[in-house]
Amino acid sequence: MILLVDDTPENLISLKNVLEKHGFEVDTANSGEEALKKVLKNSYVLIILDVQMPEMDGFEVAEVISGYSKAKETAIIFLSAANTEFRFIAKGYSSGGLDYITKPVDINILLLKIKTFYRIYEQSRKLGEVQKALLEEIEFRKAAELKKDEFISIASHELKTPLTSVKGYIQLLERGLAKGDIEQVKSHLSKAQIQLEKLNGLIADLLDISKIESGKLKFNKQYFDMDTLLENIIEVMHQSNPDFKIIKNGSVNVKVFGDEMRIEQVVVNFLTNAIKYSPGTNEVLLNIRLQNNELYVGVKDFGIGMQPEQVKRVFEKFYRVEETSHRFQGLGIGLYISSEIISRHGGHINVNSVYGEGSEFYFTIPIDQLMTDV
Known part of the structure; x- marks a missing residue:
């Protein structure tokens, strides 16, 4: 938009009409004070500023505008009928003007200058956008590089932990066998098996990440009974966590069309x-229901919960809540993988959480992927 500033209404009207006929959007001000108010409220590509105005002349207006950060990219053309001497022209440039035109104005020359300023403005704007995009890309790559390094460090630590434990249990097994203590051998074997299962889970997650990145995460979809799947999961989870009660709330008489193993993984x-993430508690709820033409499956705990800013990022790849990262093991990729699995089933994944009170992670699958039992 162009701002015309002149205390003579006839000049404003005639120049405004000419510029609008050539496709320019034009605003006007009949004094320096009014011009300053408009510059603060609006953005202008160009200001055409009359020099001879009462109370506040064009030079003074330009000097004030040059101090506005909002208008630092705005070009100023001075128009003057009286001050045509070099010292006035020089003052116009030193006041922040990019051109100084004497009256009477050759409208064709003025139009050429305006078009040139617009072209320069567009080129500058596009260059600024490219520069901003490049800076954002550089910053993104630095964040990505830092996350990758952090992930490698975490993965190395998490993989070494069960390996070290298994190594220790093998040494204890050797001693138990040498002593003939079968009960001790069984105990160490059981504990070694738990660590191997942890290691297997970590490796499986790493492989899934690799497959997601390469677009090779495969799904074997067929109809399966959701209630049966959940009952089986509860039974298996209870065996490895006998002190925790998993209470299933609800039941759905439907078969889901999807990858049963992947849904189980989620x-x-x-x-x-x-x-x-629920130290000091011994109960979680597994909620299942049909709502709004969707299957809802949620797991509610009564643990540490999350802050709102953490909730926003919890499904990001490699994200780990800072205050828990040193207390709890994990690679920070399980929820990211889960979100990819649910997305590939046409569903939605999310969490409701209150800091200090607990969280409910849930997913929904559209009803058109379900088959009601007859």
């Missing part, structure tokens, strides 16, 4: 996290 991830 529910197990929810339950595992619920138990892990």
Whole structure:
């Protein structure tokens, strides 16, 4: 938009009409004070500023405008009928003007200058956008590089932990066998098996991340009974966490069309996290129902919960809540993988959480992927 500033109404009207006929959007001000108010409220590509105005001349207006951060990219053309001497022209440039035109104005020359300023403005704007995009890309790559390094460090630590434990249990097994203590051998074997299962889970998550990144995460979809799947998951989870009660609320008489093992992976991830992040509690709820033409499956715990800013990022790849990262093991990719699985089933995944009170992670699957039992 162009701002015309002149204390003579006839000049404003005639120049405004000419510029609008050539497709320019034009605003006007009949004094320096009015011009300053408009510059503060609006953005202008160009200001055409009359020099001879009462109370506040064009030079003074330009000097004030040059101090506005909002208008630092705005070009100013001075128009003057009286001050045509070099010293006045020089003052116009030193006041922040990019051009100084004497009256009477050759409208064709003025139009050429305006078009040139617009072209320069567009080129500058596009260059600024490219520069901003490049800076954002550089910053993104630095964030990505830092996350990758952090992830490698975390993964190395998490993989070494169960390996070190297994190594220790093997040494204890050797001693137990040498002593002939069968009960001790069985105990160490059981504990070693738990660590191997942890290691297997970590490796499976790493492989899933790799498959997601390469677009090779495969799904074997067929109809399966959701209630039966959840009952089986509860039974298996209870065996490894006998002190925790998993209470199933609700039942749905439907078969889901999807990858049963992948859906199981999501529910197990929810339950595992619920138990892990709920120290001092012994109960989680597994909620299932049909709502709004969708299947709803949620796991509610009564643990540490999350802050709102953490909730926003919890499904990001490699994200780990800072204050829990040193207290709880994990790679920070389980929920990211879960979100990819549910997305590939046409569903939605989310969490409701209150800091200090607990969380409910849930997913929904559209009803058109379900088949009601007859």
